[in-house]
Amino acid sequence: LESEQEGSLCAQHCLNNLLQGEYFTPVDLSSIAHQLDEEERMRMAEGGMGSDEYQTFLQVISNALRVWGLELILFNSREYQSLMINPINENAFICNYKEHWFTIRKLGQQWFNLNSLLTGPELISDTYLALFLAQLQQEGYSIFVVQGNLPDCEADQILGIMKVQQQQRPKLIGEAQAQTSLNRVLALSRQDIDVDDEEADLRRAIQLSMQGTIAPL
Template sequence: MEVIFHEKQEGSLCAQHCLNNLLQGEYFSPVELSSIAMQLDEQERMRMAEGGLSSTEYRTFIQQPSGNMDDSGFFSIQVISDALGVWGLELILFNSPEYQILGIDPINERAFICNYKEHWFTVRKLGKQWFNLNSLLTGPELISDTYLALFLAQLQQEGYSIFVVKGDLPDCEADQILQMIRVQQMQRPRLIGEDAALRDQSSQSSVTGVEGSQLYDESPMMDEDEENLQKALTLSRQQIDMEDEEADLRRAIQLSMQGGHRSEYTETSPCSVPQTSGTSNPGSLSQEELRQRRQLYFENQNQIKHEQRSDGNNATTDSVNTGADSGMNEEDMLRAAMKISLDTGGTKPEAQDK
């Protein structure tokens, strides 16, 4: 189909497109058709002047605009007929009774020119197939031999004027190629206006789809940011809780090794534990003294374990003792010491009396 010359509609130059599609080439321009129209206007003026320049008919004719062309680019059938006359071609009205009497099968003709409401287009045979070369279409439309007569009849019912092109059309490449091959058309061309509307609709759908996908993509990003923020807050709270817990454990073990609880810890305990008189300030003890007292405390707890097997604290004491024997780290020992301190109610170890 690419070999077929097909001018698409520009402005109101349908007469130019009709002629060039018929002749299969850029044979006529608006300037050339305007020149033909002005020659026709002059010929008509001269005929009207024969009745006298002062006659009413002549004055009326002079005041009227040209009937062969207008500013929009429309050209009359006379302009088209004179343009084809340069190529030795003539037009016969297909709708006329005279032509219908001849009974010529449309399939045996070579081309038709159709007009309706100042729009011109060509239907031409190229090779062995017929094509609708309407400039309002996006491309040539294949017409089967069986459908040609029905197509022309439909145009007549719609009010079209149909002209048969008589004479030898100039040779063209499309006619030579299509003499050897036949083409098939899987999809019919659309009107130019309809095709533009579909493209606009498709473009808008694409833009909407892109915006929708962007919104969809941004939503998970916002969720991920919120999730990361929550994780950071949770870790921060956990770190603070661990630091507070370690501080409490250190204070508890120091108080337990001194034989009593500090008043600030007593406020958070389930029961009130009285302070033992003579408790020294933990901050005044050196690291070596704390280590010695802790060692004495665990040795004393080992001795108590044998004396209190029947008590409910047996399992807890064994757990702490086993942990100390197996090389528990300092944090585990602190936690165990705090639990023993709470379970025994702040019992003062005998080692501290010595």
């Protein structure tokens, strides 16, 4: 039940990032899930097309996007690959691995990784996009092309007339929290040890972490 709730929340973030607005809530997605035909989902699962949980969320996301006239096509399917479309000519992708779903979307003329596990949007260059998608596939992700006209959004309008540069790439949320904790511990260590010695700072940080002052990474 807990993983289903996490998956539902992740799917909600994925869809709202795709559409660039608070369009869906967990209640909305739950309602769509209940509308799905149970017999069809069981038949799909028995056909070896993946776990019940994966298929359920895939169907929920597909049904939610149909409201906007959007369709999902599996990126590495024969049907799509035969079209020989350069990924930079698409508008968006949805990526999934286990319970995690996230969106890669073009805003203006630039691509962004809108992963809710990151501290912010990650800029992806046109030359890196295909390599990034291939890397995700190698890591076990399923990738879907979002086809259709996405609703207008302010970010798309602004980035349509200007480009952004990203001096520092966003970190994973867990990494950012760990760095903040480490910085706090180092600051405490400098208060307790009146010596200008980096090795002493490091020893003090390790000592504090072992005492439970900071959570293990």
